[in-house]
Amino acid sequence: MLDVRKVSKAFGTHQVLKEISFKINPGEIIGLVGENGAGKSTLLKILATIDRPDSGSISLNNMDYIKDNKTIRKTLGFVPQDIAVWEDFSVEENMIFFEKLGWVKKSKKILHELCLDMKLDRWKEKVNTLSGGMKRKLNLAITLIHEPGLLLLDEPTVGIDLKSKNEIGTYLKNLAITKQTAIIYTSHDMDEIKKLCDRVLCIGDDPFYEEILKENEKTVITL
Ligand SMILES: Nc1ncnc2c1ncn2[C@@H]1O[C@H](COP(=O)(O)OP(=O)(O)OP(=O)(O)O)[C@@H](O)[C@H]1O
């Protein structure tokens, strides 16, 4: 489904990604781990078409990232590390705004249910009165409106309480099974990675990650 071939990216003289290659199948949940500054967000931004690699190529469902850019964008959902929602709008207004921006039409009832699935029950409240964790839940709900085939989540559960985190994890697992959504997920919470992910990609050759994940019989691929 997703095929990343020899992707490299540098910022000035700082080489962040060095000829990274991997493939992901539909319905797979992939953990992306590595220390601060390893290049996880850089890779996700490239996969989300927000940034471009210096070299290498990427294809999604046999479509090329450069040639078929518009169609690829429609297939993607991205939750950035920094929350991106409208602070002066209510939860309801945010959901309706982002629904209108897209191509898949959803009723207000379904939009509301999506928020409840993400354990967010503040439908009428203004976003600037919500906690950080609640805003993150809203960001997740917004990304799910258009039923992306590839979901890119950059630390989506930072600041989210353990109970909601588990429930969101169960929801994402179910989404991967029932809709064959492929999910790439970054987190510094190894318990979450162990529970949720089928395989783990590790940026950098720090043996630390490999050791803890191998204990759990996870397949770890070093990029
Ligand atoms: N726009 C940019 N300009 C210059 N350097 C950048 C830019 N974006 C990222 N970098 C650098 O690239 C490296 C990788 O950053 P990135 O944000 O991808 O790391 P990360 O693995 O997501 O880290 P974290 O776990 O802290 O989120 C860092 O050294 C960062 O300073």
Ligand SMILES: [Mg+2]
């Ligand atoms: Mg990051």
